[in-house]
Amino acid sequence: MSKYPIQKSEAEWKTELTEEQYRVLRQKGTERPFTGEFNMHFDKGTYECMACHVALFDSTTKFDSGCGWPSFDEAIEGSIEYVRDTSHGMIRTEILCANCGSHLGHVFDDGPTASGQRYCVNSVSIDFDKK
DSSP states (O other), rough: SSSSSSOHHHHHHHHHHHHHHHHHHTTTOOOOOSSTTTTTTOEEEEEEEEETTTTEEEEEEOOSSSSSEEEEEEEOTTTTEEEOOOOGGGOEEEEEETTTTOOEEEESSSSSSSSOOOOEGGGEEEEEEEE
């Protein structure tokens, strides 16, 4: 039994997501840097999980980190699950949607703002709700 409020089978996710969304959100993939729709997107609104549409980041926390992926310095409280990731010979903190368990990206302690955080998020794993 999943610990997430949104529980779907992988077959259900496959029918609801595009092939690329499924690869990133459900199989922990990564999109190529500087290719995502939201990398240089700075409209006012809320960024949501592409899989379940729960709010993850407010646009006021977004900044251009130069890394090639959308970057935020703070998540909406309670929206993110943090998991130690030792894949690819690195030690990182993976970020998952706390509502459905979908992979969003990673968070690093090298952000330029007072929070010191840089949430590095795949564009394909988020959607945008304009204010």
